[in-house]
Amino acid sequence: MAERISLERDERGGVTVHVDGAPQSHVQLDDPTLLVFEYVQHLALAIDACSAPPPAPLAVTHVGGAGLTLPRWIEATRPGSPQIVLEPDAGLTELVRRELPLPRRHRIRVRPLDGLTGIRALGTDSADVLVTDAYAQGRIPAELSSAAYVNEVARVLKPEGTALWNLADEAGMRYVARVLATIRGVLPHVGLIATHEVLKRRRFGNSVVVASAVPLPEERLRRDVARANLPTGLRIGPDVDRLIAGAKPLDDGGMPSPPAPEARGWRIV
Template sequence: MTPDPRADAAGHVSLEWDERGGVTVHMDGSPQSHVQPDDPTLLVFEYVQHLALVIEALPPGPLGVTHVGGAGLTLPRWVEATRPGSPQIVLEPDDALTDLVRREVPLPRRHRIRVRPVDGLTGVRALKDDSADVVVTDAYAGGRVPAELVGTAYASEVARVLKPTGLALWNLADEPGMRWVARVVATTAAVLPHVAVIATHEVLKGRRFGNTVLLASSSPLPVEALRRAVARANLPTGLREGAALTKLVAGAKAFDERGMQSPPPPEAGKWRAR
């Protein structure tokens, strides 16, 4: 039997094209990211839209962005399209995934995206101090955020790598109530004290399992620009910062240096709580 060129040899990663020419990257049977090769500004997954609206709120011009987690390289492609010339580093340990995506969904010409085959904590530790404008952590294993990417050791390394006005972003998935996310916020705020979260209203109100984007910086966040961006979002989206965020994460205990992996995702069709 001839191997399917759209899947890795072990069947761990596969690509699925749709009628619009877009492609969804599946890992172990679960959709991981979506890419529209002819229009990298078209973002399908809600959490990617939220990551993008945060980056859009930053001052114009190229940005030095480090991505922890690669998958279809959706966000790096978007950054390249919207902020041409941005130097980007992607830390993705799965060589089979990277090889498949780059072969079947090539990156644009003259891009400045460099993929390093290394895990997030190891890769971030190797980066220079004050070298990134943005660090995006969007990495999952078996549908869960690895523990080491939300512990104090990792948060401290991210803080070291960021420029004084730099911004750290995490894509986090949690159960209704967001108690695990609350602990990540508490952990991160110890080294990057200016924090906020963005998610759909359903997630923020505890109605379903879903993704939350955490923002953290050592400098004040562009709150007014973020409020305007959230108000214009295609999806019903909310921002929590200041007293509202304090209320949301009240009583949360920070993780130690090892962190804790995110809760397992529910079975398909059971993402809503009520």
Template sequence: MTGLAERISLERDERGGVTVHLDGAPQSHVQLDDPTLLVFEYVQHLALAIDTCAATPAPARLGVTHVGGGGLTLPRWVEATRPGSPQIVLEPDVHLTELVRRELPLPRRHRIRVRPQDGLTGVRALGSGSADVVVTDAYAHGQIPAELSSAAYVRDVARVLTTGGTALWNLADEPGMRYTARVLSTIRTALPHVALIATHEVLKRRRFGNTVVVASARPLPEDELRREVARANLPTGLRLGRDLDRLVAGAPPLGDAGMPSPPAPDARGWRVV
């Protein structure tokens, strides 16, 4: 437990929310009295994608696998909007999970099961066709681990999805979006129908930031996605079809080793002037 206090901390705000900090960076935000209140922009985009692309609409239950646990923000949201949904969370950081579950307890009668496994190992162990949604939102030392962008991992995610299931990735990248383009190219080898959701500044390549990849073996509900993105609280954009083709053009798929995401710059380097 040496150094745990420096690695993991909880910051409470005046509204009753709690931000989980990991290695000095804000990792997730939890609102215990209202799990549907999502503060981080990319978490709002993940929720939008689940609501729009899930095989069955809310409040029907969904089988969801989360790669990366953090404060368990998205599993709490799924439980609040689709009570009783069976969820698996793959989170190798046992100390983080213990702290979160002790200080930020999960709701009663939930079906959220946290397994102390990394994403690659955990997804490989899952049964074929066992998840309606697989969410990959995992970082180590501020970067997405290389194996979570690998062709091998993408194949396993595709295998685990039910027919018509949806895979989501939270990617962080520099303004050029070269890493995102290569990951998209890799995902499309197994899940050919793909869309990208992010704030306008990120999609216009003006700043370092997060994008949410939506992928499926079946066509996505593009009209519904456009409508929901247009209604988003934040200035949000969508890339699919030819717009996405232009982004991916010339970007070779990654092999079975994958590659880590670019490290985040300091605050002054997040925006292109």
């Protein structure tokens, strides 16, 4: 485990969790509201835009745990929120719990299960928010983009709940287009948040899918995106139509995300 999982501490008191040589999470123990990775900022933005305002608690399910950055942020901004984290790597969870302890009186429960297995075990209409942010060997597992998984996500969400996916793709965004087409077949209201460079298909990078069975708060999303720390954009409505035009939805087998290029060729944060 020592070679595969490592913690890198910085001069500001932050810790980056590396898995298989790739940075997976950044944790700031003294200030869990400080989010460094751009896609984590986008996930947080979407949660606040689509949910009751803080400090209202939310029932949140996370597929993928790593350093538990987003659960820590939710606990800090919405104390007492019941959260379930599905993280199959028990060794990673043990290391993070030991070296980066969670706050006292938290309601974060980590289950050593993969995403599809764990989601199938959850109750119907049990989550206000369901976040999918899981990688294996640097790629999103195929099953987490499958039609079967999307249907399970929709079942677990409350009627007005929000589903989020952190997707990584090449400049052409062909993988993202197919995943969006799959999601929209089940959760008809979708949007995409990313930096301008990613949305313009100029580089490999992360984008956040926002999906729901009910209309998204488009005006609020646009306002919050415009205020983001990084140059960020939103694709929604006709823009999504154009992005997924001709994209074939995925079947129950899904499709893994493309492998990332060498680290020197793209930005992580």
